[in-house]
Amino acid sequence: MYQQEPQQGNNNYYRMPEKKPKQLTLAIMSFVFSLLPVILCCCTIYPAITVFLLLLSISALIFGLISLASHKDGKGFAITGVIISVFMILSLTFSLIFLTGPLNDMLLFSEHSQEYIDDYEETKEVPEEFEKYNDPKYDWVWKSMGMSSFSEFYGDFIERYKTQNSWMLTPSESESGSSSGTTASSGEKKKTETTTRPANYGEDPITI
Secondary structure: OOOOOOOOOOOOOOOOOOOOOOOOOOHHHHHHHHHHHHHHOOOOOOOHHHHHHHHHHHHHHHHHHHHHHHHOOOOHHHHHHHHHHHHHHHHHHHHHHHHHHHHHHHHHHHHOHHHHHHHHHOOOOOOHHHHHOHHHHHHHHHEEEEEOOOOHHHHHHHEEEEEOOOHHHHOOOOHHHHHHHHHHHHHHHHOOOEEEEEEOOOOOOEEO
């Protein structure tokens, strides 16, 4: 008889593959950097801030493309960041090229609104620094608003601005003059008015 050899125990255990930490840094940075210009672009109109937001969008685009090219995790964040950043780059570039001039003029008017309003009420003319908008290339803008020219738009804008910001504007010279004239006339009227007080019996009436 053959002696049966003892079987050796099976020591080959099944090992679970180790989980690698997810590499989400670039994808999340792309997503966050692309959202910041969307949030901040509605809060300011200064060209310097627009340039800063444009740089943020470019950074978001670079981070997203690197994340996708290296096949890192967070593909959804990276794709979203790339799409939003491309849209913001186009929008911010357009605003820098075409809207910087008008936005600066709006800031100039708001800083010196009282002077511009007083000058227009006195002369009824557009200031020299805004005459460039009377160029025929801007006619389509005013016609789209139902107006024939920038001069008509400027006059309407002045009236609207006075109505909406009357609390922060001082009265014009004509208005203050009329109000002072009314006050003076009312004062003179008070001076000319007389009252008669009844005198005692047998005395003449007393006029005040």
